[in-house]
Amino acid sequence: MGKHYLLNLYGCSFVLLNDEQGLIDLLEHAATASGATVLQTISKSFNPHGVTVISLLSESHISIHTWPEHGKAAVDVYTCGDCDPKIGCDMIIEQLCSTSHTLSYIER
Amino acid sequence: MGKHYLLNLYGCSFVLLNDEQGLIDLLEHAATASGATVLQTISKSFNPHGVTVISLLSESHISIHTWPEHGKAAVDVYTCGDCDPKIGCDMIIEQLCSTSHTLSYIER
Numbered sequence: 001m002g003k004h005y006l007l008n009l010y011g012c013s014f015v016l017l018n019d020e021q022g023l024i025d026l027l028e029h030a031a032t033a034s035g036a037t038v039l040q041t042i043s044k045s046f047n048p049h050g051v052t053v054i055s056l057l058s059e060s061h062i063s064i065h066t067w068p069e070h071g072k073a074a075v076d077v078y079t080c081g082d083c084d085p086k087i088g089c090d091m092i093i094e095q096l097c098s099t100s101h102t103l104s105y106i107e108r
Numbered sequence: 109m110g111k112h113y114l115l116n117l118y119g120c121s122f123v124l125l126n127d128e129q130g131l132i133d134l135l136e137h138a139a140t141a142s143g144a145t146v147l148q149t150i151s152k153s154f155n156p157h158g159v160t161v162i163s164l165l166s167e168s169h170i171s172i173h174t175w176p177e178h179g180k181a182a183v184d185v186y187t188c189g190d191c192d193p194k195i196g197c198d199m200i201i202e203q204l205c206s207t208s209h210t211l212s213y214i215e216r
Contacts, residue, residue, distance in 0.1 A: 002173075002182060004114070006112070006214060008216050039152055040150050040152070042148050042150055042164055043164075044147055044164055046166075052164055052168070052169070054150075054162055054164055054169055054171075056150055056151075056152055056160055058154075060160070060173050060182075061160070061162055061171055061173075063169055065110075065168050065169075065188075074110060074168075074186075074216050076184070076186075078173075078182075078184075080173075104214070106114060108114065108116050
C-alpha cells in the first residue's frame with residue numbers, strides 16, 4: 001500500500017519559492033527524513049519565476065511546483081514500503097514558512 | 109488552478125508494466141496529447157521488476173509507478189494552464205489494457 005500526501009502551501013516568501021537549489025536540498029532532505037532513498041533529482045527554474053523539482057525515489061516520488069508570485073507551492077510526497085512521508089511533509093511546511101496549507105492523504 | 113488526476117490501474121499485463129521504454133513513450137505521448145510540453149523524462153527499471161517513469165512538464169508533471177507482479181500501476185497526471193490531463197489518463201487506461209481502474213480528480 002502506498003502513502004500519497006498532496007500538500008498545498010500558501011503565503012510563502014517569493015525568495016524561498018524561487019530558490020531552485022534550496023528546493024532541491026529541501027526535497028532531498030524531506031525524502032531522506034521520511035525513510036526514502038533518492039535515486040535521481042531533476043529540476044527546472046522557469047522564466048520569469050517558478051521552480052519545479054522532482055526526485056525519483058526507490059519508493060515512488062516527491063515533487064514540488066512553485067508559483068512565487070502567488071506565494072504558492074504544490075507538493076506531492078508519495079512513498080511505498082515502510083516510509084513515513086508525513087515526516088517529509090512536516091519538514092517542508094516548516095521550512096517554507098507558509099502562513100496556511102492544506103494536506104490531503106490518499107492510500108493507493 | 110491546477111488539475112491533478114490520480115489514476116490506479118489493475119489487471120494489467122506483466123509485460124506492459126515492465127517495459128521501461130514503452131512506458132516512457134506512453135507517458136510522453138499522454139502528456140503531449142493533453143496539451144502539455146515535456147521538458148525532461150527520467151526513469152528507473154527496478155530489480156527484479158517494476159518501473160518508474162517521471163516527466164517534468166512545463167505545466168507540472170506526469171508519473172507512473174508499476175508493480176508488474178501485481179498487475180498494478182499508479183499514475184499521476186498533474187497540469188496547470190489550458191491542458192486537459194483527462195485525455196492523457198484515457199490514453200494510458202486504454203494502452204495498458206487494465207481490467208479495472210480508479211480515477212480521482214483534485215483541483216489544486
